[in-house]
Amino acid sequence: MISLTINGTRTEVREGTTILQAARFLEIPIPTLCYHPWLKPFGACRICTVQVQRPRGYELVTACNTPCEEGMVIQTDTDHVRQARRVVVELMMARWPNVPIVQKLAAEVGLEKPRFISEMRDEAPDACILCLRCVRICEEVVGACAIGYEDRGIKRKVVTPFHEESEACVACGACAHVCPTGHMKFEPEDYRGKPPEFLLGPNTAIHVMTPQAVPKVPRIDRESCIHFKTNGCQKCVEVCEAKAVNHEMTDQELEIEVGQILVATGYDLFDASVMAQYGYGRLDNIYTALDIERMLNATGPTGGQIRLKNGQPPRAVGIIHCVGSRDENYHRYCSRVCCMYALKFAHLIKERCPEAEVYNFYIDMRAFGKGYEEFYSRVLHEGVNVIRGKVAEVVQAGWSKQEEGTLLIRCEDTLIGKLREIPVDMVILCNAIEPRRDAERVARLFGLSRSPDGFFLERHPKLDPVATSSDGLFVAGCAQGPKDIPDTVAQASAAAARMLATIAKGVVEMDPVRAEINEEYCSGCRVCNALCPYEAIEYLEDKNVSRVNSALCKGCGTCVAACPAGAITGYGFSDLQLHAELEGLLAVR
């Protein structure tokens, strides 16, 4: 430990502590500019100058990078220090008079009237003040070294090599993050290729999906994480006290033996940009329902406010139902949940933007559930305009100055029998609920059937909506078909109960009609494995024979017929039994 005195206060610090760190520990303020806690101290700006006592006088040193020595006597606020800081800031003001952080420093050091004007004066408020933080972070933390300096002295500039777009840049935005003036700008694009003034998705490589996520733990996005691009950074590892961050983690494949499976793999949303006439992804201020859900959420990017891209609240909003549903060209089915959430949106928009006009464009209003119709009435009374008719297209308006940026919804109002053009500021598309993109693969994996609309097939639409044609295999939720939350919960509980019942029984009743493989005759050719529609045949490697899982076997007889060795018997339908039946029938006179 080293003992030293700062401003008359004695203190002890560990070896290697800098004067700035010691002062901060004692809560003695020292102004800084180029210093940043993530970076090695550089000493470029010289603002953090302090005075150190020496045997024959004093010396001015920079606090950020001078290590404490035993017996040091430091003063941070003498006349000399104040004069030095004031002149240094004055030198900066001569060059960058309008940069907010420089002006703030000027106020801090008591500089009232800067005397000088530099030949290289830059009046921009976001001028580069040569603090060199961007270059340092790119080199020390990110490890990409994509920017550097050119020229020397007063002509020094921060540039990319040869002024060309840097190939080494990994677009992490670290430079913009530490830039004190905003000279370094980071312009990320969200997945739609649009520069988001507010991002509807996560905006850092390590993030918690939403504050209401379950489980509420951070995850690292491999695509944008700096460590995966340059092997540098790992600041998250440094700051995590629990040492919980591990970049080496990979997906693990686990093998678990189970008796029953519940498939609840959910849904995907219809990609509204396919319907080009609605302008999603092409025009501004056109959102899908999920986007708006995020925006309306109190923990979302706008804090629950409805905002256009320019930050203003909309004057009029159009909500278009049945985008991709009830459509001969895309999905013929109804997505069930959209009408109600569209009305919810209308209600909330009216609540949060009372001045806004809201238009719902629908085909049929499906308010089938408990309290749903009443809610619809309420919404109508709140002044929401409902227009029965499919929307033909959404275009940019703009004949007059007032309409600039406005969207125009062209539709047919079938109730009044007219074509209408309605100017709105924002359009919300209620896009259809679709089966998951990988539904076919999952179906094949489990031996599930699918209904014509692509969702998994239940055993009976009325009498058995949770089971499938395979025993022990259940389906619940939107994997089976679009449904809202109460219905999903009900279905899931039912499936769980069914599964528990089987477990509680302890035994599985099997159909006597089933197949069995004679292991003596089986040669392990495995033809039957692939043929079984119920995936009921497994292959035993050590014995090189196949075996029928009686619990799954439905006794369809496919394997019996297919087995080249004749090793499989269908109980109740063996050759002997069939012969006996035939003889019995033929014996009757």
Added chain:
Amino acid sequence: MPYRVHCMVCAGTGCVSNRSLEVRDALENEIRKRGLQDEIQIVTTGCNGFCAVGPLMVVQPDGIFYQQVSAKDVPLLVEEHFIKGRPVQKLLYKPPEAAAPIPKMSDIPFFKHQRLIALRNRGLIDPEKIEDYIARDGYQALVKALTEMTPEQIIEVITKSGLRGRGGAGFPTGVKWQKVRQAKGEPKYIICNGDEGDPGAFMDRSIFESDPHSVIEGMLIGARAIGARYGVVYIRNEYPLALERIQIAIQQAREYGLLGENILDSGLDFDISVTRGAGAFVCGEETALIASVEGRLGDPRARPPYPAEYGLWGKPTCINNVETWANVPPIILHGWEWYSQIGTERSKGTKVFSLVGKVRNTGLVEVPMGITLRQLIYDIGGGIPGDKKFKAVQTGGPSGGCIPAGMMDQPIEYIAPDGKREARDYLDLPIDYESLTDVGSMMGSGGLVVMDEDTCMVDVARYFLAFTQDESCGACTPCREGTKLMLDILNRIVDGHGTMDDLRALEEIAWVVKQTSLCGLGKTAPNPVLTTLKYFRDEYLAHIEAHKCPAHVCRALNTYRIDPVICVERGHGCGVCRRECPEKAIFGEKNQPHRIDQTLCKKCGVCVEVCHFNAVIVE
């Protein structure tokens, strides 16, 4: 047949650019023509130092010194001196206003008052022949260091001798060696700083060109003392001849096994590589130099840690100036008592100075510390030409200060004559503002520019500041912005637009730049300004308040006036000035006194130059 005459032809850069090699070739031809090639040896040496009168030649054993020799003088020279033994009078050195020439080099005042230690071999050896160096006790100090002394003893000798860094900072060399020796890290490095960026300085260049092996031997001894494995000679790219000679020397040393492994069977492994500079003055600063050697941008970095602990490639590194290394072998060979008897109490030994400017005998001299300015300028330098009044000497180049005429009898050494430490010394650091303006005689790296009454001190400060401002790396705010603003103020002052506010601002900025800059360049850049402000404040005031330049150098402040009497009586109103004036500002008729219209005059000074009768008075 042994040679009876050695003819030493100077082949330093100065004489070479004045065609001394042609002289050598002519000599060789003539000697061969006369059949004397077995009796007379022509040797090309490094710089002799008396560059004002080159190309030079010294004929030994007679010790006759010839100056301004050209190839066409050679036949006469050979005939008269080599054959008939009569020195050629017209080529001998003759001081101005002297009756007779001084034939012998040892009698010429320029040489007589010098004491050669670092330059001990100059003019006596062919720098491209290692045998010549060995013949003059070369590498004997290394033998002594390897066989009779331990590394600790070597460091003790260097420390006791009082040798201080000759690059300008004057840090005690033995202390630095000890620090590096004690530092942890392998391998350790030795660097020879040959960047020599000061404009007009050529001490280090001369050592490389005349006696490169002295540097190599010094580095070898240092390697033994410190425990270093590798050495780097950093030489600025603008010195092609010096570069060539040091490379030849290293090559020859390697061939003789004096560099490499198990040198002289002592177990010492050491080799030297050469790195060239790339044109930045700031790379004379040690951390910027290290960055340059490592291939990085030549920006200095904050210290601590000092290179002694964390230097080249992160390892302990000892950096010393060329002249410092050249002093090491004699100290080891002759002992520390011998060395410490030369010089003053605090500054031991000798120093090489480049004596330039308004002085008759410009060139390179090595003198004991403690010599006074008067001795340097008048005894060695031959005084100010034209009998002008001596004004001041600028020492240490752009980092240096000035010594005014009033201090002419003070001994020159590392500390100021009033006893206060001023040069950057690691043991004690620069003091408070009051004594900073007290800056006195400061040695610097050895550049000495003599100035007479026709020099404007404000312009001198501006000249040096323009240099450092251009060479600033731009990393830290005070140096980058401050030097430029100071330069702007000085430009305003010499243009006649300066105000007293400007002067106050100039002093304040200078103080802040000196106190808060990151590296030595910034910390010393204001020195010319501060010292001229201290000793020649009246000149600044004249520029600002009276709008006059006392030395008439700052043209914007001059007034040009034609003396009507001289113009008519001597010049007969010739009208040349009227015709030559680019502004058509001069009026007059033939045989009539001419006059200058001050409102039109742009102060270009052409009229002064073209008037044959000196009728134009500058005020």
Added chain:
Amino acid sequence: MPKLKIEDLARIREQARRATLLREGAGRVKITVHLGTCGIAAGGRNIMTAVLREIEERNLHDVLVTTSGCAGLCSREPMMTVEVLGQPPVKYVDLTEGKVKEIFAEHIVGGKIADRYALAVGSERVM
């Protein structure tokens, strides 16, 4: 070139001793061979050659040889002046190569002036 040993350094130094001293203008003995027109006509060049040969054969390192013009006494050429450090110069006249040999043996190496060949001891001051 082979790697040097410590002895080699001393050896090279010794070998170059003559050149070193010569360049410093230091030597124990200085011989001036007079080569003015009269001297050359009388055969002074041969005397010079003889002197140099003696130096080489005797392996002398501390003898400097220089020339001068006419000394004034043309009738007694060829002449040479031998100056031993600390002693007045001695002029030897009417030289032949044999006499040179003897003078070397007696005076330069032996230290005793060869009177019979000497003109005078001491001389007028020369520049």
